[in-house]
Amino acid sequence: MNSFAMKKVAVILFDCFETLDVFGSVEIVGRLPEYFEIDYYSLEGGIKTSTQGVRIATKKTDSITGRIDVLLIPGGKGTRREVENDELIRVIARLSEQAEYTLTICTGSALLAKTNLLDGKTATSNKRAFDWVVSTNKEVHWKRKARWTVDEKYYTSSGISAGMDMTLGFVSDLLGLDTANRIAQEMEYEWNNDPENDLFEF
Amino acid sequence: MNSFAMKKVAVILFDCFETLDVFGSVEIVGRLPEYFEIDYYSLEGGIKTSTQGVRIATKKTDSITGRIDVLLIPGGKGTRREVENDELIRVIARLSEQAEYTLTICTGSALLAKTNLLDGKTATSNKRAFDWVVSTNKEVHWKRKARWTVDEKYYTSSGISAGMDMTLGFVSDLLGLDTANRIAQEMEYEWNNDPENDLFEF
Numbered sequence: 485m486n487s488f489a490m491k492k493v494a495v496i497l498f499d500c501f502e503t504l505d506v507f508g509s510v511e512i513v514g515r516l517p518e519y520f521e522i523d524y525y526s527l528e529g530g531i532k533t534s535t536q537g538v539r540i541a542t543k544k545t546d547s548i549t550g551r552i553d554v555l556l557i558p559g560g561k562g563t564r565r566e567v568e569n570d571e572l573i574r575v576i577a578r579l580s581e582q583a584e585y586t587l588t589i590c591t592g593s594a595l596l597a598k599t600n601l602l603d604g605k606t607a608t609s610n611k612r613a614f615d616w617v618v619s620t621n622k623e624v625h626w627k628r629k630a631r632w633t634v635d636e637k638y639y640t641s642s643g644i645s646a647g648m649d650m651t652l653g654f655v656s657d658l659l660g661l662d663t664a665n666r667i668a669q670e671m672e673y674e675w676n677n678d679p680e681n682d683l684f685e686f
Numbered sequence: 687m688n689s690f691a692m693k694k695v696a697v698i699l700f701d702c703f704e705t706l707d708v709f710g711s712v713e714i715v716g717r718l719p720e721y722f723e724i725d726y727y728s729l730e731g732g733i734k735t736s737t738q739g740v741r742i743a744t745k746k747t748d749s750i751t752g753r754i755d756v757l758l759i760p761g762g763k764g765t766r767r768e769v770e771n772d773e774l775i776r777v778i779a780r781l782s783e784q785a786e787y788t789l790t791i792c793t794g795s796a797l798l799a800k801t802n803l804l805d806g807k808t809a810t811s812n813k814r815a816f817d818w819v820v821s822t823n824k825e826v827h828w829k830r831k832a833r834w835t836v837d838e839k840y841y842t843s844s845g846i847s848a849g850m851d852m853t854l855g856f857v858s859d860l861l862g863l864d865t866a867n868r869i870a871q872e873m874e875y876e877w878n879n880d881p882e883n884d885l886f887e888f
Contacts, residue, residue, distance in 0.1 A: 503716060504873065507709035507740065511846070514705060514738025522739055536716025537724055538709065539743060611874065643874035644713070671706065672813065672845035672886045676876065684874045 488659070491553035491584070493522045496576065496595075497532040497542050498569075500562030505589040506534070508648040509556060512655060515667050519659065520554070527572050535561050545575045555583045559590025559610060559644075566595055567620055573598045587639040587654060589647030596638070597621035605635040610643035611684045629685035631676055642682060649676045690861070693755035693786070695724045698778060698797075699734040699744050700771075702764030707791040708736070710850040711758060714857060717869050721861065722756070729774050737763050747777045757785045761792025761812060761846075768797055769822055775800045789841040789856060791849030798840070799823035807837040812845035813886045831887040833878055844884060851878045 493513060495506055513520040526532050529544035557576065566572055577599035580586045588596050590610040594617045596602055603623040608630040610617070618626045627633055632641040632650035634657070641650035652675050656664035668675035695715060697708060715722040728734050731746035759778065768774055779801035782788045790798050792812040796819045798804055805825035810832040812819070820828045829835055834843040834852035836859070843852035854877050858866035870877035 502713075503709050504713035507705050510738055510740060511704075511706035536712055538712060541741060612872065645873050645875040669886070670814065670845075671847050673847040674876070674878065674885060683876060684871070
């Protein structure tokens with residue numbers, strides 16, 4: 485693993501992001517500080533507040549110099565508003581095109597779908613918001629029964645907690661199953677490591 | 687449930703708290719803003735940073751006026767240092783004595799154990815740090831095989847992810863199983879709702 489270059493992870497925040505969408509994944513990649521460096525960004529910079537009231541300081545996306553390796557886009561109630569925010573969608577498109585990987589959690593996939601980068605690709609999203617997410621872009625192959633999906637460089641997860649399963653899957657793909665299993669064990673997390681095993685589809 | 691008074695939740699932070707210990711529980715109680723109001727405190731106030739680099743603004747514990755209803759104490763690497771912080775332990779003792787409930791996640795139970803409020807009571811903790819936690823106070827009935835424990839007003843959970851199962855159990859005890867099940871469903875979270883079902887005991 486010595487050839488693995490440190491990857492820059494950018495988490496895109498907006499008001500009313502979902503708390504666990506972000507910090508479930510951050511708990512996992514944050515356990516690998518030798519491989520991942522995490523920063524928080526928003527279009528405007530400043531404090532962004534989750535639906536559950538967690539306040540996080542962000543830098544402006546404009547301040548990003550150089551390439552982001554991993555773009556992480558959470559979901560949450562705020563996505564209903566942000567899908568109409570053309571400037572944010574343009575920034576996500578630019579960062580995601582350059583990034584080696586883009587990961588979305590829950591309705592974060594609606595923001596990525598609006599960039600058209602998912603057109604013709606397989607993706608999933610939160611089950612309770614699924615019909616709305618599908619309506620944002622019908623060119624995506626939306627897969628209703630999936631804990632998470634991987635299509636080329638795009639990882640998309642189902643609702644909230646599914647983001648943890650996907651992020652462990654992402655770690656497994658990059659660094660091996662042993663590393664992902666070790667992290668799940670350290671977290672005492674019962675990892676659902678099968679992207680097809682979705683108990684929440686209806 | 688109309689007679690349920692709004693409960694003030696105080697999350698006690700320190701540097702090198704564990705990210706998911708805090709935000710797993712916050713995701714859950716934060717979904718019930720009609721019942722719970724969450725604030726973040728530390729002995730010194732100011733920014734406290736998780737082991738995974740999440741920076742959270744805190745108020746000083748000295749600024750607490752009136753009663754805290756629910757005290758939430760996360761674990762993390764920082765607990766190894768904070769068990770020796772007599773001033774913090776005194777503050778936790780005072781707040782916990784007054785509180786209606788105290789919830790600990792992972793090695794947060796070591797901080798609570800140092801107050802002697804758990805003496806003679808059943809508690810659990812992270813499995814990989816278990817022997818160290820036991821060494822901090824041998825008057826506690828430490829239970830190695832438990833996803834979480836409840837003894838009177840004290841809820842203690844096993845490592846990191848177990849805090850989510852415990853917090854859903856806490857919500858179930860206070861507001862009913864239907865409410866806890868609804869939240870787990872909304873989070874697409876496969877709730878391990880059996881405190882005795884511990885896959886990580888060794």
